[in-house]
Amino acid sequence: MPHLPDDDTWLLERRRGIGDRIRVERLRQDRTQESVYLAAQMGRKTYQDVEAGNVDARVSTLLRIAHVLGVHVADLLR
Template sequence: MPTLPDDDSWLLEEQRAIGDRIRVIRIRQDRTQESVFLAARVARSTYQAIEAGTADARVGTLRRIAHVLGVHVTDLLHG
């Protein structure tokens, strides 16, 4: 069975990668952060933290963001 590192640095790296994927998709679609967080019904600060990779987003929130961006949630998680 795989083991996790003793620290949570791997989690922070994953959060940043998810945020980067969201930002890249949003920019490719020529959308603003505001258009995405309003359509996804996510608070501005929450969305900004997710995209910046500083928040550990809930699955439901990621699913709403993915839906608004027209991608599957796995595209955000595994890019």
């Protein structure tokens, strides 16, 4: 089994990467955060925290966002 670093810097970087991919796709579609979180039936703060990479998003949250943006959830996680 691979050994993870002692600090969580790598985890923060991965979360921010997911948020960046969400933001890039949202902006590519010329959509506001509000249009996405309302369509995904989620709260504003939750969406903003996911897009900023500040939280560990639940799988169901990422699936909702991916569905609204019309992308596969794997594209957000790559």
